Amino acid sequence: MSDAIKHECGIALIRLLKPLSYYQEKYGTPYYGINKLYLLMEKQHNRGQDGAGIATIKFDVKPGNRYISRYRAMGSSAVADIFEYVQKKFVAVQKAYPQQSMDTQWLKDNVSFTGEVLLGHLRYGTHGKNSIESCHPFLRQNNWMSRNLVVAGNFNMTNVDELLQQLYELGQHPKEQADTVTVLEKIGHFLDDENQELFDHFKDKGLSNIEISAQIAKNIDVAKILTRSAKTWDGGYTIAGIFGHGDAFVMRDPAGIRPAFYYVDDEILVVTSERPVIQTAFNVPLGAVKEIKPGHALIVKKDGSITEEMFRQPVEQKSCSFERIYFSRGSDADIYKERKSLGKLLCPQVLESINYDIKNTVFSFIPNTAEVSYYGMMEGVNTYVRDFQKHALLNRSDKISDAELDDMLSITPRFEKLNVKDAKLRTFITQDADRQDMVQHVYDTTYGVVRDDVDTIVAIDDSIVRGTTLKQSILTILDRLKPKKIVIVSSAPQIRYPDCYGIDMSRMGEFVAFEAAISLLKQRGLAHIIDEVYQKCMASVTTPKDEVENYVKDIYEPFTDLEISEEIARIIRPHNLNAELEVVYQTLDNLHIACPNHKGDWYFSGDYPTPGGNKVVNRAYMNWMEGKNIRAYFSV
Structure with missing residues (x-):
């Protein structure tokens, strides 16, 4: 994508279903679990370049000994930093205690x-604080083992203010206005409730406190806790959690907005954000990896039993299409096919353009993630040429004649790599004039391929958000x-x-399509619509969220997609561009195909x-009208 945006977080959960000694004997290492966690996180590094964190829980630890371990780090090398920290611990143990270092029970007791x-x-932060305190996993600690809670997730809630109010009404006093706090405390509250209910139940039966603790751990109803916790959540989420005694879960929102995949055999259960x-x-x-159903939680009890249970009634599935276009790695079998299809489906519009x-056309792509859709476009163009030659x-x-035959058979599409992204170049200069000059050199180009004033360049990109990189760099270079x-x-x-479920796209003024629509309204004497939409959004502030509509749609209503595309081309066109410029967009119908x-x-x-989405888009529009460069929801 030419306009880089921050986006989805990622999770990885592993539950070892055998004793540690099993993995030592079979795989030759007592660190099988931590090694696999490293692999899962490194392979999802595309989902977290602001920070990362890990947590582990040991089973059946004697009182007075730690059983929860956590470490977090900041920055693009956070994953490597975390596992280097853990590895140093293991190496130190091996040097100091060479005999015991392969004894899995001793390791569990001491390391x-x-x-x-x-x-x-x-972690890939949106507009939240970028500090170590913002890195998951989060802990909610208690001396009662079964009241401890570890949580990490890929989520944004649209109704944090409402959720905070509910916590106040429960008697809590959260220290931050953030969805991470509300999620942690909401689950924690009902975990406490479940503990207390079970305690009272077994106390009435005459059990001792020590016996009660064991019974609580065994009988905690995880699905019940999640059902009560998520009752009023409005957002997109995949949330993983572990209770201190060993129960674990991964829950997915009712619309299936955020992704969650799992694999289980007799040795291991593993859950990740990407397949x-x-x-x-x-x-x-491929077939061994399953997807957690929307509105369901994958639950693994401490005894190893695994169930997938509904905690919220699923609604119409609206899984994020941006995951398929850009965010998730293209190595997924289905995503690869879908991205190729996106490129191929664009061919009729491209050929017309x-x-x-x-x-006299050179086809190319904007590095690096548009490459797969480029292959699809290549396939579509080649199909057109074959059909054209066959028909003719x-x-x-x-x-x-021989000359005509040679001419017909010589029609060969020209596919070239014209743009090369210079990963080493960083635009750190702060003065605007100097920085813009540096931005123009983030991409290099291939010379000697395009014929002067003869050829047309077709360059495919994943998507166009702001259009600034196109205007400041790519178009000038081409x-x-x-x-x-x-x-x-x-x-x-x-x-x-705007998005309000995890992507860093929450402010109206960031979208060149919105800028184009506003520009057209002003050009055509329709500027009154801008204020009318604002008034509707203002009036909706006190309306119950289930009744709120997306009034920002009215901004685009007077125009065709083509009219907006043409205005976008005008907006992103550098003042000194010599070539003719056209912008072609995918259609919604083809996206769904x-x-x-x-x-x-x-x-x-x-x-x-979700209903909260309409409130967020209206609030984002109000923020734009009022000159507030802030997001329309709370999050960390």
Whole structure:
């Protein structure tokens, strides 16, 4: 994507289903679990470059000994830093206690991060605080083992203010206005309730406190706790948690907005945010990895029993399509096919934009994540050329000459890598003029491929959010090749609305499509709509969220997609560009054809999957009108 945006967090949960000694005997290491956690997190590094954290819990530890271990780190190398820290501990033990270092029971008694349940998190912050305190996992500690709670997740809640009020009414006093706090404390509250109810129940039966603790750990109803906790949550979430005694869970929102995959055999249960990382780390086939159903929680009890239980009634599934277009790694079998399909489906629009002049067109892509959709576009263009040649040759009534045949068969699409991203260059200079000059050199280009004033360049990108990198860098660089025309193709539709479920796209003014619509309203004497929408949004503030509509749709209503695309081309066009410029966007219909199981398209269509989404988009518009450069929801 030319406009880099921060996005989804990632999780990795491992539950060892055998004693540590089993893995020592079979795999030759007592650190099997921690090694696999490292692999799962490193393979999901695309999901967390602000920070990371891990936590482990040991079973059946004697009182007075630690059984929860946690370590967090900041920065793009956080995963490596964390596991280097853990590895140093293991190496120190091996040097100091060479005999005991292979004794799994001794390790469990004496060394941290040797537990049976392991949880990892990769953080990609949106607009929240970027500090070590913001890194998951979060702990809620208590001297009662079964009241301890470890939580990490990939989530944003749209109704944090409402959830905070509910915590106040429960008698709590949260220290921050953040969805991480509300989630942790809400689950923690009902975990406490469940503990107390079970304590009272077994106390009435005459059990001692020590006996009661064991019975509580055995009988805690995890699904009940999650059902009560999530009753009023409005957002997209995959949340993993561990109770101190060993029960663990991963829960997924009722619309299936955020992804969650799992694999289980007789040795291990593993859950991650992306499917191929499980396939890679455990060498298992595609069909062995399952997806947690929306509104369900995958629950593994301390005794190893595993169930998938509903905690909220599922609604129409609206899994995030941006996961398929950009966020998730393209090594997933289905995502790879879908991204190719996105490129192929764009071909009719692309061919029309070049007037079907294949001979004088160079097809390329904007590095690096648009490469797969580029392959799909290549496939579509090649199919068109074959069909064109076949039709022309088979439908001639006269004999074709050798020269005509040579000319027809010489039609070969030109696919070239024109842009190369310079990963080493950092635009650290703060003065605007100097910094813009540096931005223009983030991409290098390939010379000698495009013919001066003859060829058209078609360059495909994943999506266009702000258009600033195109304007400040890519278009200027491509124009140096002296093409007749440049066609920028977006494999995603026009991004028109903010996200409120995890992606760093929450402010209206960041979207070039919104800027284009506002510009057109002013140009055509329709500026009154801008204020009318503001008034509707203002009036909706006190309206129950279930009754609120997305009034920002009215901004786009007067215009066709093509009109907005043409205005976007005008906005992102550098003042000194010589070539003709056109911008082509994916259609919503084709997006759904390419990604049939991921219908979450609210950033394109404005159709939010939860009631809170409409309140957020209206608040984002109000913030824009009032000149407030802030997000429209609370989060860390």
